[in-house]
Amino acid sequence: MANPAIVTVDDDPAVSRAVARDVRRRYGQEYRVVRASSGGEALDALKEIKLRGEQVAVLLADYRMPQMNGIQFLEAAMDLFPLARRVLLTAYADTEAAIDAINLVDVDHYLLKPWHPPEEKLYPVLDSLIEAWRATPASPETDTRVVGHRWSAESFEIRDFLARNMVPYRWYLSDEPEGRRLLAAAGSTESEIPLVITPDGKSLVRPSEAELATHVGLTTTPAADFYDLAVVGAGPGGLGAAVYGASEGLRTVLVERRATGGQAGQSSRIENYLGFPDGVSGAQLTDRARRQAQRFGAEILTTQDVTCLDVRGSARVLTCAGGPQIAAHTVILATGVSYRLLAVPGLAELTGRGVYYGSAATEAPACAGADVYIVGGANSAGQAAVYFSRYAQRVHLVVRGESLVQSMSAYLIDQIEAIGRIQVHTCTEVVAGHGQEHLEGLTLRDRHSGQTREVDASWLFVFIGAEPHTGWLDGMVERDRQGFVVTGPDLVIGGKRPAGWRLDRDPYHLETSIAGVFAAGDVRANSVKRVASAVGEGAMAVTLVHRYLESQ
Structure with missing residues (x-):
């Protein structure tokens, strides 16, 4: 993992070299100094740093730059690195603008040019800002990152693929701040999710599993003849x-x-x-x-x-x-073998959006406080019921048979009976699913009486047949x-x-x-x-x- 960055931006080559030289002299052992000659160039550098999962400690930008001045740059940079400390470099004539920037754009400090000697006018300011940044740094991102939508089947498939292949990853919703920052850094929009960002900073839009496997270090081609x-x-x-x-x-x-x-x-x-x-x-x-x-x-x-x-x-x-x-x-x-599909109206189009085959353990934390429905009476369904009971408000085990005795191990039956959050519905089957963007409800039928009832449900996990x-x-x-x-x-x-x-x-x-x-x-x-x-x-x-x- 590269050292945190200190980014300097100034369109005057002489000033740019001078500030980078002084910063590197004092902080070059612990920080990587990135020098840019314009706000646009600096933003491109910040996006690359963001995609690589690295951190920015301090931003120093000159106020008077064409096309994008220092205040505009620092404001845009906040969207990518909100915890980075921000310094505006100004001439004496721009002092009023610098004070306004502190009040309006949350700039941490302004420095008058020239700042010599740096031991008196530059380093004390940066020392205090770096100390403040160190007190609340964001953790470097060394894992694969996935940005997607809560009810996106494609997003679920990618997360499930990574989890089952033991590839560490972090999951960000596209409408959350960090998710938006990553989309911005990759130049993508919400219409282009799921977005996968690899540890080396490469962004993949809706990658296939084969493409994803190649970029996260899995072997996909034979080495021998x-x-x-x-x-x-x-x-x-x-x-x-x-x-x-x-x-x-x-x-x-x-x-x-x-x-x-x-x-x-x-x-x-x-x-x-x-x-x-x-x-x-x-x-x-x-x-x-x-x-x-x-x-x-x-x-x-x-x-x-x-x-x-x-x-x-x-x-x-x-x-x-x-x-x-x-x-x-x-x-x-x-x-x-694979789990047989539950062929009832309304479920096929909701697969991956509330309807899952197998345990889909990646979804368990999102089930907190909700009712979870599990279809099946064998050990796999019982194990899932016990597992999801740690998160869900209630787990409903829907079983076609008269009891669990014929299909489930005794130790699991004992565990299920001892967990108050698990309710077993025998002689019951799911006959329909309902929902638009995601699963919203189920129709259950009593196999003895033939009576049906509607239940609210956002989570259905299916473990039937093979x-x-x-x-x-x-x-x-x-x-x-x-x-x-x-x-x-x-x-x-x-x-x-x-x-x-x-x-x-x-x-x-x-x-x-x-x-x-x-x-x-x-x-x-x-x-x-x-x-x-x-x-x-x-x-x-x-x-x-x-x-x-x-x-x-």
């Missing part, structure tokens, strides 16, 4: 496979279309995972697994959506939507009616191996209908839908990968 193992999907199963594959010496690449963690990464609290007696959030577990895989040498690619799998001799080739192809001896499919990400495998590997990948013994029917199988052996336990291509975790047919099971299958698949490679 060929790998021993390519893992598709960075949920628990994929991360488990990457850790074990890389730790056992396989050249391993993990390809993820959005963010590591999958559904588990969105879980607010996992309390039944082995080795974490106090529980662990999905984000924490995901971050540890990701760092562990990278420590062993696994390469992790984000924002790469795999759309095709080809067999080319001994190679298995993955083609991504963005164009890159990834070739490997073996592939593990760990694409997991759909596998396997459409891109159509015609390549065998899947069941729901789209889950069939593996191992289930492929051998009546003693017959799958069509196109050329090896003189049955498929290994987690092997698909293509030799050398395996499936692990929730995407696999008849798998146990638990985090620990997915991790275990990822590790087991690597063992079978070794067996396959040894037989080639």
